[in-house]
Amino acid sequence: MIQNQVPIVEKILNANDRLAEQIRAQLDAAAVLGINIMASPGAGKTSTILATIQALAGQKKIAVIEGDTAPVTIDADKMVAAGVPAVQINTSGGCHLDASMLGNALAQFNLAQLDLLIIENVGNLVCPATFNLGSHINILIASVPEGDDKPYKYPKIYRGIQALILNKIDLLPYVPFDVEYFRRGVEMLNPGVRIFPISCRTGEGLGDWNNWLLEQIQVLKSRPK
């Protein structure tokens, strides 16, 4: 009865990849850096985005797309309060964003007026790893209280990222977390990937992250079209 499942899933993934290519072309044409932020629920996606907005808002024009599984606008409201345009995508229980949802949300912004588009994916370490959104950079936010074994348990999402943020380092004195064991797991899956240890609470490490992000915006803008 369910033997059609795999071909159908493949068709969905292929259709998604084509839409993702279109999104990438739109972002490239407007020289807008698109970053897709993935994480477990509660790792600090929203806090990191708010800290990034606060640091960069004077220099760069930013917009945010918020993925949520329910029609609550808690995060989108925070972005608007921080002074940036935000659109919420409600996945109606779905465990990830896809390129089709993103394309619809993107149409609500004037890309010519932006430098940076931040996409906050649904809180999930499994599903978002499978769906290309056309973003230039995929970021994973891990957090200290989640534990140091997550690269070993959720390898797929660690493989597909261009940078890793390790948030809540202010909690290192209070929870068991072996930073070297964590780093070894990451390195095995994604050799040389840049890791930013940060604390959104204390501000530690945010400078390096913000500078790196500014560099990536600059690299995109200086690329011949």
Add this chain to the structure above:
Amino acid sequence: MIQNQVPIVEKILNANDRLAEQIRAQLDAAAVLGINIMASPGAGKTSTILATIQALAGQKKIAVIEGDTAPVTIDADKMVAAGVPAVQINTSGGCHLDASMLGNALAQFNLAQLDLLIIENVGNLVCPATFNLGSHINILIASVPEGDDKPYKYPKIYRGIQALILNKIDLLPYVPFDVEYFRRGVEMLNPGVRIFPISCRTGEGLGDWNNWLLEQIQVLKSRPK
């Protein structure tokens, strides 16, 4: 091209429900309490299960089924080291267990020799909520560092549970977490659901949880077949 997606998903869910009923019948016939433990990655599923085994192992015969997205046996190894039989289900990247996977794993135990079957679902707040496993009790483990807004953001999983564990209460002094805001969110979705605040690190609250679980095992055993 993808218009068949919804009917296919419905067929899968219906097939899953029928298998879940069969699993429930097997557990009932053997008077084995089945509990399905769900949580975000890193909320403390494994730690809570290990603490439960340590407390109950002298009194009850326990087995564990471990759901993982990758072929790593980190958690199953911990269960075996704790002295209980354990079977690992590798979902090969899938974001939840389903009744078919569980049925296959269940066949590896002699249910007549067990009192309690603990199922550790894949770390995920979205997908596991949709798949009935036939378990008697569905438990969600939330954790303090995840933040107090999770009931509002992931309502579906909070609706389908019979008890809620709030782990890592030892971190309350170090992270912003409004217990009353969290409780109100839970109460709105699942009125009267039992909440167990615990810390696997300090042991606080584990006694209440273990006593409640022993009661549930007793209730099942005293039920007329």
